[in-house]
Amino acid sequence: MLDRIKSLVEAKNVKELRSITEDMNEADIADAVEELEPEGRVILFRALSRDMAAEVFAYLSPDTKEALVSQLTTPELGRIVDELFLDDAADLVEELPLDVVKRILESASPDTRRGINQLLQYQEDSAGSIMTTEYISLRPDMNVEESFRHIREVGTDKETLYTCYVTDPKGILIGVVTVRTMLLSKYEDKIGDIMTDTNLISVNTNDDREIVTELFQKYDFIAIPVVDSEKHLVGIVTVDDAMEVLEEESTEDFHKMAAMLPMDEPYLDMGIAELARKRIIWLMVLMISATLSGSILNHYQSVFAALPALIASIPMLMDTGGNAGSQSSTLVIRGIAVGELRLRDALKVLFKEIRVSLMVGGGLAVVNFVYKYAMSGDFLLSLTVGISLFATVIFAQTIGGMLPLLAKSLGFDPALMAAPIVTTIVDAGSLTMYFMVASHIMTI
Amino acid sequence: MLDRIKSLVEAKNVKELRSITEDMNEADIADAVEELEPEGRVILFRALSRDMAAEVFAYLSPDTKEALVSQLTTPELGRIVDELFLDDAADLVEELPLDVVKRILESASPDTRRGINQLLQYQEDSAGSIMTTEYISLRPDMNVEESFRHIREVGTDKETLYTCYVTDPKGILIGVVTVRTMLLSKYEDKIGDIMTDTNLISVNTNDDREIVTELFQKYDFIAIPVVDSEKHLVGIVTVDDAMEVLEEESTEDFHKMAAMLPMDEPYLDMGIAELARKRIIWLMVLMISATLSGSILNHYQSVFAALPALIASIPMLMDTGGNAGSQSSTLVIRGIAVGELRLRDALKVLFKEIRVSLMVGGGLAVVNFVYKYAMSGDFLLSLTVGISLFATVIFAQTIGGMLPLLAKSLGFDPALMAAPIVTTIVDAGSLTMYFMVASHIMTI
Numbered sequence: 107m108l109d110r111i112k113s114l115v116e117a118k119n120v121k122e123l124r125s126i127t128e129d130m131n132e133a134d135i136a137d138a139v140e141e142l143e144p145e146g147r148v149i150l151f152r153a154l155s156r157d158m159a160a161e162v163f164a165y166l167s168p169d170t171k172e173a174l175v176s177q178l179t180t181p182e183l184g185r186i187v188d189e190l191f192l193d194d195a196a197d198l199v200e201e202l203p204l205d206v207v208k209r210i211l212e213s214a215s216p217d218t219r220r221g222i223n224q225l226l227q228y229q230e231d232s233a234g235s236i237m238t239t240e241y242i243s244l245r246p247d248m249n250v251e252e253s254f255r256h257i258r259e260v261g262t263d264k265e266t267l268y269t270c271y272v273t274d275p276k277g278i279l280i281g282v283v284t285v286r287t288m289l290l291s292k293y294e295d296k297i298g299d300i301m302t303d304t305n306l307i308s309v310n311t312n313d314d315r316e317i318v319t320e321l322f323q324k325y326d327f328i329a330i331p332v333v334d335s336e337k338h339l340v341g342i343v344t345v346d347d348a349m350e351v352l353e354e355e356s357t358e359d360f361h362k363m364a365a366m367l368p369m370d371e372p373y374l375d376m377g378i379a380e381l382a383r384k385r386i387i388w389l390m391v392l393m394i395s396a397t398l399s400g401s402i403l404n405h406y407q408s409v410f411a412a413l414p415a416l417i418a419s420i421p422m423l424m425d426t427g428g429n430a431g432s433q434s435s436t437l438v439i440r441g442i443a444v445g446e447l448r449l450r451d452a453l454k455v456l457f458k459e460i461r462v463s464l465m466v467g468g469g470l471a472v473v474n475f476v477y478k479y480a481m482s483g484d485f486l487l488s489l490t491v492g493i494s495l496f497a498t499v500i501f502a503q504t505i506g507g508m509l510p511l512l513a514k515s516l517g518f519d520p521a522l523m524a525a526p527i528v529t530t531i532v533d534a535g536s537l538t539m540y541f542m543v544a545s546h547i548m549t550i
Numbered sequence: 551m552l553d554r555i556k557s558l559v560e561a562k563n564v565k566e567l568r569s570i571t572e573d574m575n576e577a578d579i580a581d582a583v584e585e586l587e588p589e590g591r592v593i594l595f596r597a598l599s600r601d602m603a604a605e606v607f608a609y610l611s612p613d614t615k616e617a618l619v620s621q622l623t624t625p626e627l628g629r630i631v632d633e634l635f636l637d638d639a640a641d642l643v644e645e646l647p648l649d650v651v652k653r654i655l656e657s658a659s660p661d662t663r664r665g666i667n668q669l670l671q672y673q674e675d676s677a678g679s680i681m682t683t684e685y686i687s688l689r690p691d692m693n694v695e696e697s698f699r700h701i702r703e704v705g706t707d708k709e710t711l712y713t714c715y716v717t718d719p720k721g722i723l724i725g726v727v728t729v730r731t732m733l734l735s736k737y738e739d740k741i742g743d744i745m746t747d748t749n750l751i752s753v754n755t756n757d758d759r760e761i762v763t764e765l766f767q768k769y770d771f772i773a774i775p776v777v778d779s780e781k782h783l784v785g786i787v788t789v790d791d792a793m794e795v796l797e798e799e800s801t802e803d804f805h806k807m808a809a810m811l812p813m814d815e816p817y818l819d820m821g822i823a824e825l826a827r828k829r830i831i832w833l834m835v836l837m838i839s840a841t842l843s844g845s846i847l848n849h850y851q852s853v854f855a856a857l858p859a860l861i862a863s864i865p866m867l868m869d870t871g872g873n874a875g876s877q878s879s880t881l882v883i884r885g886i887a888v889g890e891l892r893l894r895d896a897l898k899v900l901f902k903e904i905r906v907s908l909m910v911g912g913g914l915a916v917v918n919f920v921y922k923y924a925m926s927g928d929f930l931l932s933l934t935v936g937i938s939l940f941a942t943v944i945f946a947q948t949i950g951g952m953l954p955l956l957a958k959s960l961g962f963d964p965a966l967m968a969a970p971i972v973t974t975i976v977d978a979g980s981l982t983m984y985f986m987v988a989s990h991i992m993t994i
Contacts, residue, residue, distance in 0.1 A: 133769050257733050261734055268729065268772075285729055289698060289701050289705060289729070290701075290705055304574075305575055322790075323793065323794070323797070324577045325577050328772065328789075345790075346770040349767065349792075349796065357888065359804075360807075360880050360884045361881075364876045364880035373882070373885045373899075374885075378905045378909065379909070381902070381906045385910050386909075386914065388873070389873055389914055389943075390913075392869060392870065392873055393866055393914055393939075397921075399865035399866070399869075403862050404859075414854075414855065415848075417851075418845065420864065420865075421843035421844055421847065421981070422840040422841055425836060425837075425840040425868075425872075425977065426836065429809050429833055429970050429973075430833060432808045432809070433810050433829050433833075436804050437810075446817060447817060447818070451818060454818060462825045462829070465830075466830045526869075529872070530869060533865050537865070
């Protein structure tokens with residue numbers, strides 16, 4: 107299909123291009139646009155119908171959008187922006203450079219411009235910032251047939267029309283009615299009688315967007331209404347946007363847990379300096395903290411001067427401690443993120459981690475002891491390493507399980523208490539224990 | 551509200567319980583059920599309407615479901631299972647013990663039983679295993695009004711009725727039409743004329759469920775049809791189920807990246823032995839691999855016998871190398887998971903990681919050199935550590951960036967090439983470099 111489009115673009119066969127794109131999905135056309143040379147993109151784009159052009163545009167990467175905006179004429183651009191769903195238009199304005207944004211806002215109709223500006227006022231990561239102001243609102247005294255007629259009249263522009271919102275004359279949200287309910291009711295039934303009007307689920311514009319995704323996961327909704335502080339309905343968040351947020355939040359957690367500042371741009375689109383900056387800050391903090399472990403080694407210099415064979419097990423102890431700790435912290439951080447673990451579960455987690463780590467630490471220590479003894483034939487050294495390993499795993503998994511909960515109770519992000527921090531703390535602890543055990547057992 | 555329910559349950563006021571639960575959301579009632587004592591649960595449950603009971607049941611935790619099943623009579627149980635959406639019923643059968651399952655299947659109607667058994671045949675993690683067989687199918691020669699009437703008649707049981715599927719007499723999927731399109735069309739329009747019948751997006755029952763979530767992320771659909779190898783429509787996957795899969799897949803990646811076997815049960819529900827088993831396997835493998843670093847230290851014993859001050863920087867080098875490597879591997883693994891990075895980007899990633907690591911490594915090395923020199927006053931030692939750190943970061947980030955892509959090209963899961971494995975490899979490399987640099991600079 108892509109080859110077909112490429113050859114039609116080369117032949118500038120606009121008519122044929124329009125006819126084959128008519129039946130294609132917008133996301134697939136956007137893929138094709140990305141693959142073309144800049145000149146080809148404009149040719150393909152101009153061949154699209156007006157609706158289609160806007161929908162395809164919303165799927166493009168920021169770079170391609172920017173390039174395309176500079177190639178289109180102002181009226182062409184205005185038509186696209188006016189056809190975009192308002193939240194997509196607002197996203198566009200947020201991600202493009204200022205001079206490009208100016209051209210976009212100038213070319214949009216006054217209505218669109220007002221809508222975009224309103225959406226841009228909400229704080230990043232708030233429910234307001236991911237909502238759309240395009241939804242269907244009904245009055246309680248309309249009946250199902252009138253409602254369907256209303257949906258037919260105003261519906262083409264609305265991002266979702268399956269859930270309709272019922273408001274009073276002041277615009278206050280008083281009920282919700284799905285097209286499903288309407289389809290399953292009689293045409294003459296009044297909206298006020300069939301709508302759900304108790305325990306309405308809604309979020310405030312300033313609520314964190316994570317609250318929205320939690321609601322979507324708890325209730326299987328297609329959209330959730332957003333109200334202002336006086337309960338006026340101001341927008342809705344649709345499930346496809348919530349799904350995107352869910353993915354972004356997971357990505358942010360992955361980044362934080364690997365000791366990076368979170369990034370919301372794709373890897374390939376990010377500049378070298380920006381990538382380096384996101385990485386170096388935590389590495390620096392952790393590098394300086396790791397000197398603590400170094401000074402512990404310094405402190406015990408006499409021990410490995412007397413027994414250099416002790417040094418060979420340091421990497422194994424440090425690595426196993428780090429890995430064991432990151433297992434526990436990952437389980438707890440993820441448990442908190444998906445809502446399975448709360449602060450009140452802290453004691454359960456502590457108790458569980460102690461018991462699990464006794465088993466894990468015991469298993470590893472026995473294997474290590476046997477292996478080490480078979481290799482070295484040194485019973486006391488093997489015993490020292492085995493006991494230290496046992497203590498390290500218990501220490502690492504208890505610390506790893508508790509730190510994220512501690513962070514949460516102090517109001518910090520649990521994801522920051524992941525592998526890197528746990529490793530730094532566990533290193534210091536495991537090395538200290540190692541030398542203490544060695545001093546006792548090997549009577550240095 | 552919960553207190554209200556508790557006191558009504560204690561008073562066994564079934565009538566009032568039914569009236570207040572009628573307006574509540576099922577997910578909230580399920581929360582209340584979880585909070586009650588076993589006897590109270592049955593009282594509340596019996597007060598629910600038949601529909602409501604099934605919907606609430608689907609939201610309960612596996613443990614509560616199992617307990618409740620043992621308390622309900624067989625006819626009560628049968629009514630609930632028959633009212634459940636088929637995919638929920640199949641999930642129920644999968645997660646409960648065999649003797650409970652027998653009771654459930656015996657109490658269900660023959661139709662339900664057949665449906666459950668069919669769904670259970672599909673492989674875990676396949677599209678078939680997450681689909682529901684309840685969807686609305688239309689014929690191309692029906693018009694919009696007839697379709698609405700059909701939806702009214704059969705619709706109450708269907709999990710989603712917003713996307714209807716058009717099949718030919720043999721049951722082969724020939725088109726898709728949304729209620730949105732129908733609402734925006736005239737009542738007398740023929741389905742065959744308004745349906746989408748080209749570039750239909752569908753998955754095969756045996757496709758991996760990740761393919762389904764990728765399609766949901768690419769196209770903003772509410773449901774995706776599932777067909778068998780002869781293109782017969784056999785089910786649909788709805789967006790709420792896809793969202794759950796997305797969350798589960800992220801959780802699995804978190805687990806794998808922290809060197810655990812993936813778990814799909816909540817942390818608090820898992821047994822100690824099971825948790826220990828999921829953790830110990832990779833720890834064991836990594837512990838044994840870490841002895842490689844130990845033997846490198848052994849090999850260079852003479853170096854730190856001559857210069858014991860070198861030992862103090864080993865934890866810092868190992869930790870920074872591990873952290874730097876896990877940053878790169880996390881970015882690449884996540885990039886692959888969300889579809890931003892592909893195998894053909896390998897060279898771009900390599901080139902980018904080299905440049906970023908030059909900056910990050912350079913910055914860290916300079917700070918470390920200055921700090922170390924200020925502390926120790928030993929120029930050659932500080933230079934040795936600084937240069938080794940620089941080389942370690944470059945090595946770590948290049949390896950960290952490339953390993954996940956290598957794993958993917960060999961058909962393995964990139965998530966397995968995360969922090970733990972990268973750390974083990976980087977440790978050996980960084981220690982070797984450290985001693986080589988030390989031998990040259992400090993002329994030992």
